[in-house]
Amino acid sequence: MEEKYIPATVEGKWQKIWEENKSFKVTEDPAKHKYYLLEMFPYPSGRIHMGHVRNYSIGDVVGRFKRMRGFNVLHPMGWDAFGMPAENAAIQNKSHPAKWTYENIAYMRSQLKKMGLSYDWDRELATCDVDYYKWEQKMFLEMYEKGLAYKKTSFVNWCPKCETVLANEQVEDGACWRCDSDVNQKELEQWFFRITHYAEELLEHTNRLPGWPERVLVMQRNWIGKSFGCEIDFPVEGLMKRVTVFTTRQDTLYGATFMSLAPEHPMALELTTPDRRAEVEAFIDTVKKTDKTRRTAEDFEKEGVFTGSYCINPVTNRRMPIYLANFVLLDYGTGAVMAVPTHDQRDFEFARKYDLPLQVVIQPVGETLDPAAMTCAYTEVGIMANSGPFDGMRSDEAKEKIAEYLDKEGVGKKTVNFRLRDWGISRQRYWGNPIPVIYCDACGVVPVPEKDLPVVLPMDVAFTGEGGSPLAKLDSFFNVSCPQCGQMARRETDTMDTFVQSSWYFLRYCCPDFTSGPIDRARAEYWMSVDQYIGGIEHAVLHLLYARFFTKALRDLGYVNVEEPFTNLLTQGMVIKDGAKMSKSKGNVVDPDALINRYGADTARLFSLFAAPPEKDLDWSDQGVEGSYRFLNRVWRLVCDALPFVGTAGVVDSASLSDAARGLRRVVHKTIKKVTDDIDERFHFNTAIAAVMELVNAIYAFEPKNAPENAAVLKEAVESVVLMLSPFVPHVTEELWEALGHQGGVEDASWPTYDPEAAVDEELLVVVQVNGKLRGKVTVAADATEAQVKELAFADDRVKSWLEGKQVRKAIYVPGKLLNIVVG
RNA sequence: GCCCGGAUGGUGGAACUGGUAGACACAAGGGAUUUAAAAUCCCUCGGGGGCGACUCUGUGCGGGUUCGAGUCCCGCUCCGGGCACCA
Numbered sequence: 001m002e003e004k005y006i007p008a009t010v011e012g013k014w015q016k017i018w019e020e021n022k023s024f025k026v027t028e029d030p031a032k033h034k035y036y037l038l039e040m041f042p043y044p045s046g047r048i049h050m051g052h053v054r055n056y057s058i059g060d061v062v063g064r065f066k067r068m069r070g071f072n073v074l075h076p077m078g079w080d081a082f083g084m085p086a087e088n089a090a091i092q093n094k095s096h097p098a099k100w101t102y103e104n105i106a107y108m109r110s111q112l113k114k115m116g117l118s119y120d121w122d123r124e125l126a127t128c129d130v131d132y133y134k135w136e137q138k139m140f141l142e143m144y145e146k147g148l149a150y151k152k153t154s155f156v157n158w159c160p161k162c163e164t165v166l167a168n169e170q171v172e173d174g175a176c177w178r179c180d181s182d183v184n185q186k187e188l189e190q191w192f193f194r195i196t197h198y199a200e201e202l203l204e205h206t207n208r209l210p211g212w213p214e215r216v217l218v219m220q221r222n223w224i225g226k227s228f229g230c231e232i233d234f235p236v237e238g239l240m241k242r243v244t245v246f247t248t249r250q251d252t253l254y255g256a257t258f259m260s261l262a263p264e265h266p267m268a269l270e271l272t273t274p275d276r277r278a279e280v281e282a283f284i285d286t287v288k289k290t291d292k293t294r295r296t297a298e299d300f301e302k303e304g305v306f307t308g309s310y311c312i313n314p315v316t317n318r319r320m321p322i323y324l325a326n327f328v329l330l331d332y333g334t335g336a337v338m339a340v341p342t343h344d345q346r347d348f349e350f351a352r353k354y355d356l357p358l359q360v361v362i363q364p365v366g367e368t369l370d371p372a373a374m375t376c377a378y379t380e381v382g383i384m385a386n387s388g389p390f391d392g393m394r395s396d397e398a399k400e401k402i403a404e405y406l407d408k409e410g411v412g413k414k415t416v417n418f419r420l421r422d423w424g425i426s427r428q429r430y431w432g433n434p435i436p437v438i439y440c441d442a443c444g445v446v447p448v449p450e451k452d453l454p455v456v457l458p459m460d461v462a463f464t465g466e467g468g469s470p471l472a473k474l475d476s477f478f479n480v481s482c483p484q485c486g487q488m489a490r491r492e493t494d495t496m497d498t499f500v501q502s503s504w505y506f507l508r509y510c511c512p513d514f515t516s517g518p519i520d521r522a523r524a525e526y527w528m529s530v531d532q533y534i535g536g537i538e539h540a541v542l543h544l545l546y547a548r549f550f551t552k553a554l555r556d557l558g559y560v561n562v563e564e565p566f567t568n569l570l571t572q573g574m575v576i577k578d579g580a581k582m583s584k585s586k587g588n589v590v591d592p593d594a595l596i597n598r599y600g601a602d603t604a605r606l607f608s609l610f611a612a613p614p615e616k617d618l619d620w621s622d623q624g625v626e627g628s629y630r631f632l633n634r635v636w637r638l639v640c641d642a643l644p645f646v647g648t649a650g651v652v653d654s655a656s657l658s659d660a661a662r663g664l665r666r667v668v669h670k671t672i673k674k675v676t677d678d679i680d681e682r683f684h685f686n687t688a689i690a691a692v693m694e695l696v697n698a699i700y701a702f703e704p705k706n707a708p709e710n711a712a713v714l715k716e717a718v719e720s721v722v723l724m725l726s727p728f729v730p731h732v733t734e735e736l737w738e739a740l741g742h743q744g745g746v747e748d749a750s751w752p753t754y755d756p757e758a759a760v761d762e763e764l765l766v767v768v769q770v771n772g773k774l775r776g777k778v779t780v781a782a783d784a785t786e787a788q789v790k791e792l793a794f795a796d797d798r799v800k801s802w803l804e805g806k807q808v809r810k811a812i813y814v815p816g817k818l819l820n821i822v823v824g
Numbered sequence: 825g826c827c828c829g830g831a832u833g834g835u836g837g838a839a840c841u842g843g844u845a846g847a848c849a850c851a852a853g854g855g856a857u858u859u860a861a862a863a864u865c866c867c868u869c870g871g872g873g874g875c876g877a878c879u880c881u882g883u884g885c886g887g888g889u890u891c892g893a894g895u896c897c898c899g900c901u902c903c904g905g906g907c908a909c910c911a
Contacts, residue, residue, distance in 0.1 A: 693848055
């Protein structure tokens with residue numbers, strides 16, 4: 001073995017061996033416990049960043065650890081390879097998204113391999129491969145048949161120059177992020193997944209995910225947003241129509257004095273009287289031009305317009321003017337709100353602005369509100385007033401009574417409303433999975449027959465960056481004969497949201513070579529669910545909710561038998577430097593390549609695991625990296641120095657050990673216990689590493705190393721260090737393991753076992769307190785009785801001085817730990 | 825506004841069910857080795873007082889429970905995150 005630790009040599013050597021031996025290839029083995037470990041796959045943006053280094057280092061520790069513990073570990077990696085950056089890069093470089101993407105994948109794969117990550121590379125997949133996305137098309141069509149995929153018209157952010165839909169995040173101050181044109185609201189027909197069908201189950205099952213961080217579950221519950229309330233019908237005066245509202249505050253129904261509809265509400269124009277028409281149309285137009293983000297901002301001025309029509313409050317018979325109001329959202333509830341200005345702040349502001357009547361129906365206890373004097377709405381619980389038969393009741397109790405009453409009278413019903421909206425998956429983009437649908441003038445929407453799948457994304461397209469999807473201009477793609485009637489028809493040119501691909505990739509990893517369907521049920525049943533999923537918190541709602549939905553949908557299509565895809569979830573923190581998230585604009589980016597070239601992958605991994613527990617943000621420190629590198633050198637030297645003495649060592653004979661040797665063994669086995677628990681139960685790699693560092697310090701202090709009777713203990717200690725560090729720093733430990741005379745890689749060795757007997761303390765340090773303050777320490781035999789400990793403690797000079805002249809009231813003894821003497 | 829987190833030395837962090845606060849590192853200072861440096865090794869390292877053994881004080885702030893509180897309870901402050909014109 002080399003005297004000097006040279007990371008590049010060691011790492012290259014073992015990476016090659018792992019690659020050639022396919023060391024981490026796995027197959028289903030019913031005899032072994034399976035462990036499916038997954039880290040969120042990366043978007044191939046070009047190069048890996050420190051966030052990836054951290055994410056994948058964390059995963060690799062778990063994978064290698066579980067493997068050494070005897071689990072059959074599935075640990076795959078792939079590429080979330082469709083998406084807009086590829087298309088934008090292609091437009092900019094006059095290249096092709098496929099070329100850009102595959103080049104990035106090739107480079108990033110080499111980077112990941114340089115990190116020594118224990119992936120089964122045979123399972124690698126890229127979502128832009130036809131062999132991947134074709135299955136998604138099949139699943140889409142099956143979802144379409146079941147009504148889980150459907151088309152509807154909705155309002156979206158639209159950039160007129162780019163001729164495409166923009167996500168809310170892509171609209172900056174009402175303008176397109178790319179061309180700065182004003183974004184408007186456009187009504188478009190788009191494909192949706194009916195995630196709302198699973199709203200109840202998605203919500204309910206958050207209670208079945210004890211292995212998820214509570215805050216992620218809370219975010220998902222918020223997002224789903226279940227609320228209990230009523231739907232209430234308000235007849236329109238002079239029309240055989242009614243307006244239905246959703247409310248959670250049916251207790252305020254008697255105070256509803258006007259009606260507010262979303263400007264996009266289908267009845268808006270119908271309800272508009274001829275004299276109001278011009279004003280109403282102008283208002284609707286203005287609202288539609290406002291982007292959603294701005295419109296839903298809290299400080300946005302509440303505005304509205306009177307339609308000229310009235311509806312009737314079903315319980316008071318009050319004539320309520322119908323307004324359109326900019327703050328009412330079409331896609332929440334029914335798009336119509338009964339306005340109770342006295343008990344809702346928005347309605348209050350609206351009523352003041354347009355001089356609408358106020359009627360108090362809930363009085364605070366011991367107070368009487370005067371509508372004329374109110375400066376804000378009263379939204380708390382109170383006593384019902386002006387509410388007919390409900391007067392005098394507590395308003396929270398009246399809620400239920402009024403709901404029953406409405407139900408009985410047939411003007412309303414109890415209902416549940418969700419904030420969650422169906423998932424719009426259409427993207428007017430080229431670089432995505434084509435939605436396998438054909439439009440025929442005669443037959444309408446015609447799904448592409450299964451025998452004609454896949455709809456391959458054509459490669460021969462031109463990228464101009466303007467004028468919408470290039471697919472619409474490619475005749476060979478666009479023009480198609482109708483599968484039903486054979487007449488000329490048009491192909492759908494929208495592609496699927498890239499979140500669709502990441503909603504089931506974990507299933508494909510179970511069987512990436514399966515050719516008769518997307519998922520090999522038998523293999524998926526063996527591997528699923530994912531035992532440990534690791535990724536950033538930024539996906540708390542989007543990806544993690546979509547994947548849960550998709551799994552449930554696939555269950556209902558008969559593909560899988562699991563309810564939930566991810567049993568345990570670890571959300572790692574961000575990588576921070578100089579107090580800010582690493583970013584080019586801040587100039588605080590650490591390049592993984594440079595780091596690895598200088599110190600090696602092991603140091604990069606060690607530091608990112610040691611500096612903070614995984615769920616916390618990691619503060620990057622160049623000096624900290626230096627320290628991790630020093631530690632690896634220290635371990636290297638330790639093994640080098642011990643090598644001459646441990647070569648012929650046999651098994652430890654615990655009966656004939658010196659005090660020092662017994663002491664070292666004690667540290668070894670205590671460390672094994674701590675490191676095992678820290679990794680397995682808590683994922684606290686920083687403390688696990690700290691414990692090994694302490695062990696290394698103890699071995700350094702252990703003397704004499706060259707005594708033959710110490711050889712076995714020294715060997716046990718050194719080998720334990722190597723084994724316990726191997727999940728963190730696999731290359732250097734692999735080299736040291738070999739140097740210690742072992743055949744077969746350290747990744748195939750067994751995790752060291754904790755021997756409680758060796759770890760047992762012969763003596764214990766008991767802390768002595770007087771009135772809760774530390775006044776002394778006594779060393780006692782491990783089996784010392786309380787009486788013996790007390791005797792020693794009371795004999796201690798320092799303790800004695802604190803007891804002098806005082807009356808001992810009592811003494812509390814925590815066995816083997818602490819004695820607190822209470823004096824008065 | 826509502827809902828989650830969090831606040832511990834110069835820094836990152838440790839203290840797992842209430843029981844020695846500051847493990848392990850980083851930085852800093854001192855020393856050994858060296859012609860010199862790097863590397864390595866050893867020592868000091870929350871604050872105040874004392875030559876010293878020691879002692880007082882200290883985990884964002886104010887109370888409380890307890891023999892004992894970084895940890896539990898009540899009330900605040902600040903920071904981070906999520907949700908929010910959601911009817």
